[in-house]
Amino acid sequence: MHKSNWQAWLFLLPATLLFLIFFYRPLIENLYLSFFQWNMISPTMKFVGITNYHSIFVSAELLKIFFNTIFLVFILLILNFVLPYIYSYILGHLITKMQSFYRSALFLPSTISLAVASIIFLWFYNPIAGPLSIILNSIGLESPRWFKEDGLVIIAIATIIAWKSFGYNLIVMLAAMVAVPKELIEAAKLENASNWIIFKRIILPMTSPTALYVFTITVVFGLQYMLVPVNMITQGGPNQGSSNLVYIVYQYAFVFFQTGKSAAFAVLTMIFYVVILVAKYKFIDKKVHYEN
């Protein structure tokens, strides 16, 4: 074992180097930047200690943005995790006809770029001339101003992200669903188990590793995909109604050019992610059933 150690290190080296250079070094540099006042081009960086953190914690925007983030993640989990889960169960085990049609029809939107999807939805939600407002008008309702109301704007943005990632999540979930051995289900059916019992006792545990993966990418990718529609349609508005922990980092760095405050927000965002990851490890990982 000891003899071949150097080989193991050699194999690890490329990945380790990449990680150190492109992941950990920027993290440390970001932490360093968060103690300065700087606009990326000024020759002098002014050391300001924890002023950046202090100004974030005393401002009203932190709380608003924090709850916006939680709300966005919550909606994304419903649209991109719970729904694909149910759909994939239906597609994999309950429907027998036209399976491939449903699969491709539901996957198709994932192939369209987010920028295009944003433009399509901007038209779709148009409160005066959009198709949704025409439908609402025909049943006597007035279309809300989707991108100009608190709360609604986050739901509208979430549907754009959902359009993009629903299909991929569905296909991944479906692969796990059809991998559940048919014999188990057949045996359960012989015992007169209902669809619900089959779902709860067989499907749920057998697909849990994949479900955990889909859960994680829903949160992580969702908060990345968010940048395109938010930047194109609302720029964080109305009055920061669609801003969140990730967008605010971008806004302070590349719109306001306040690198220090942006870095401080980035540190807080990282802490937020770490808390989520620890929670996931503590409460969810243990319940997941891995076959080997």
Next chain:
Amino acid sequence: MRKSSKVIALLCAGLMALSLMGCGGAQKQVKSTGGKVQIQYWHVAAESFGGATVKELVADFNKSHPNIEVVAKYNPDMYKGLTQNLQAAIAAGKSPDVVQMGWSYLNYAADNFKYTDIASVIAKEEPKDKDFFTKNFLPNVLALAQTDNGKQIGVPYSISVPVLFINPELFAKAGLDPQKPPKTWQEVAAAAKQIKEKTGDVGFFMQEYADNWAQQAIIESNGGTMLKKVDGKVKAGFDTPEAAAAYQLLADMVENGSGLHATNEEGFQAFLSGKVGMVCTTIGKRANFEKSAKFPVMVARFPVFQGKPLKVPAGGNFLMMFSKDAAKQKAAWEFIKYLESPEAMSKWSTGTGYLPPIKNIETRSTVFKELVKNNKNVQVALSSMPSLVKWASFPGTNGLQAEQLLIDARDIILSGKDSAANVLKQTADKVNSLL
């Protein structure tokens, strides 16, 4: 087995090293080719916003100047996007040579970017052009590209003014005469209400870009100001009854349903599909609107308040130079002179809708003369040139955030959550703590 895996590992490591080296080497090649001076021109003209004209102008210049090669680069997201890219480029030590800078970034650029002083380039390289500025521009136009202390940091290039675009078909349907567009804001509000009541469609939309340009026009036309100077320091000046009254007029229209509060693109979409009677936005959209609308778009002057003078902030951009070495500075100056020539200017104006800033262009270019003669919309826009004022530009490192606070204020006021007077007061306090 062992051996082969070692070989593969080494190969992988080697490949990685090679590819990393490749990354570093590729960037060096872009420099000058064959004795030509290559300069970079950064612009914001998307395909729907004069992009084809930029290509035409650059190709034309490159053909007539065999020793210079201009490379044009489009920057998405208008002046905000360009300023962001410029800041990143300067941070990386690779600044472009000529850029289109938005008027509202004037103070920010002067305070933060190491730009090249064009006057000293002229004095050093082309003394014969020393009268260029006074010969080509009116003093009030030239002053647009000057900082508060009178320093000329660039050359005026594109001018836009806010105007009222009108859908004459919707006007007629509501029993209004499109030939007599509203002249005051009270008339706008009344016309909007009439359109809403008679046709069910929305009467009015004012642009909601990520800036406060059009809102500044209505505030200043009612006698308000955006900025004021207290003991030599710039402070927020928009917490006055005049500013609040102007903003409240817009909010009341939204409140009673005759005005629209939506994202900018939504407002334009609705107007182009014939669902909005009037849109207040930049004349720079003229060519695009005339082409995309299903109805003959009409332009009216930016309305006034009864008995008060019209004040419209100049939109558009000026040209700044960032070249460092003498050969590039000379080439960049040559290119700027070309862009400011009456012929090039006429093409630019035709392709976009921007108004040319140079003096007496009607007599100097037959193309422009024809354009003005045949397009009544251009005449209307030109008629508000004497009322040009500066686009308020917040100074200092937090200036860009101050601009955002006003955009947030706009959302609160127009959604009717609070009165304009209250919101403007709170925003002024926040802005003052930033400046």
